[in-house]
Amino acid sequence: MAQTNNGNEQPVSRRNFLKNSGLVIGGLVVGGVAGSLLNRTPAPQQPGTTPAPMADFNQALMYFTPEQFKVVEAACERIFPEDENGPGAKVLGAAYFIDHQLAGDWGFNARDYMSDPFYPGEVTQGYQGRLKRREIFDIGIQEMNNYSNSTQQKRFYELAPEQQDTVLKAFESDEVKLTTISASAFFKMLRASTLEGVYSDPLYGGNKNMDGWRLRNYPGNQMSYAQVIEQDKFVKMAPLSLRDHQH
């Protein structure tokens, strides 16, 4: 039956759309895109109040699925958690940073030697696998959920923080045995890229508002410390980013 807009019917709501399209089964929401749409209630517009801060258009996914993003964001936050010192990896946008990095050169190992033959080597010879970083992340994220499911019957991001730590430790120590990748090597990459996301210039999508740098009084992109270098006293400076070169 064709829908008519005769004034009595409400426009198709998101919930109805989802119900009708079969994405909601018995009231239980399937994860991924549908779930995130469902839980979103638009903020009421209140005339006269200060306008909301400009949207951060950088915070959209280039590579991860929303499900993968949730796992990575939760893991980053455990690696570098919010505490009394200030924001953690989540607020700083580290997971967006990792997503964006995997979408480009780095994710494709574009500047690494990826020619065959591939042989397992000694530890001192470095990574010898054929998988690219984005493939390692795909597998690693899936395995984090699998491991969480088999030990706690929940997805990684649904676990309590302490339980998430247990999972991460199991990966870090290779207690989790994977056939395709090394669990500890994946963890190492996750840890290293979390720190990159916390501390790289905000132009890459992490270190939001330079708040990562503020945590440790790092002044960012300054043209000169000639006046600071000889001082005995610690000199605290407001950080600057690379954006300051062009705006």
Add this chain to the structure above:
Amino acid sequence: MAKKLPKVDVVIVGVGWGGGIIASELTRQGLNVVGLERGKERKTEDYFMVHDELRYAMRYEMMQDLSKETITFRSKNSVRALPMRSYGSFLLGTGLGGSGVHWNGQTFRFLPYDFEIRSKTVERYGEKKIPDGMTIQDWGITYDELEPYFDKFERMAGISGEENPLGGKRSQPYPTPPMKMTTSIKMFQEAAKKKNLHPFMLPSANLSQAYTNPDGVSRAACQYCGYCERFGCEYGAKADPVVTVIPIAQKTGKFEIRTHSHVRRILHNGNKATGVLYTDITTGEELEQPADIVVLTSYVFNNVRLLLMSKLGRPYDPATGKGVIGKNYAYQVIRGGAIGFFDDREFNLYAGAGALAMCLDDYNGDNFDHSDLNFIHGANISLSQLGLRPIANNKVPEGTPGWGKEFKAASIKYANRMLSVGAQGASLPFRHHFLDLDSTYKDVFGDPLIRITYDFEEQDRQQAAYCADKCGEIIKEMGPSSKIEINRKLGPYDITPYQSTHNTGGVIMGASPETSAVNNYLQMWEAENVFVVGASAFAHNSGYNPTGTVGALSYRAAEGVLKYRQSGGGSLV
């Protein structure tokens, strides 16, 4: 069939420090020189956005693209060599200026002992002091003979420094005064003096003040921005070939630089080179550049690789110890340092410069008695303030977890409260450390990669442990309020963590064609019109950064090329 170009006097392979110096010296004397550079052009304006740790330091913006060419590595003959798939232990430069653009600027002169290491070791301790398999040999030149060339390099680059109380004799002081002193450096100085050691400001190519060199090139002073190593300098304050020797060569109108030109073979007729074969990587075209003289000035690995691929010179055979090309590969022993954690004070560690440091040579070379020690040589010990950038510097005291709440708190707390004293140890050659062509892995043109066979030895472990203790004594004197960590242990050589881009040897200089590849003008014994310039000529690596000595040898080689040209042929020695 390669297209044959008109002949030139000299063709240079690789335009970094070596190539730039050779070009400036030869064109000045009227020779026509072509410089073939596989990478792109570079200039100071490129570094407008250089304060980007991720792009330059973590993603290696300025380094060779490993997807096209890398090296292979094994610890010993019985292990299968495998490619270095990602960067780690060392970083390979490329592009105009080469590694001379993204160096730190620490500019030492090797010690008089270094150039006569075998004779002097035997003289003081007897033949037995040299362990089995260690292939140290004299360099065929003395410090005194090389001194004028050191001086020339330092004046061209404007090195900022003060005299090393335990170094070789200088003909003149450094052209510019030392860099500014930080709190940490003053603490190191005081501690070292209390221990009756001989600290001095590290000789720096980051200019302490504006300087005009003898060629009339003026450069501005360093701003201590903290982005030197792995970065180009946006001020031109750090001496590099692009802001010093290359423009001088270009001004003569006799230096033609061809970028994106990847040299693949030295062409030769018996023992005389006729030119080089290269690929224009923008078009894929193969070109032949004939020349009277060929000068190899690429990095250590490609100098060796080109000679082996071109079948020029006798390849080294570790089984017999005979042959020379690929012999005496050496590196740097970087482990062996000490860290102090200061709970009660913060330092401005975000600021710094690549060569901002104080150092001492009391435990370097043969400046101390080795009679009761199970190693020879030693290390330059220093406290440097390079600028601690936040991605790469998250050291926490031992026992702190590597991630999570405690890690975060400690890494933030100590970001500006941690000082370290480091040892840069000499690396001495062994018969079974060498470079040759890999039999399996190829570059993008289908040519074999260079293969490194190398590991740390007992000599290195002993030296690292000894120097770590000395670093520990100094840091203890500096009085950290919290904790001291001394890193005495040197594991097997691992290609994954960054250590140093001080690879040396493979085309070593010496007094005899039996034991060396080039004479003391860096002229090949077996091909008189081929000169091989760079740290490939080092018969071993000292406890120092190599560039000062590379610079001196480059000026020496330039003089050799001119002499050879004037004399009309023959060996210069």
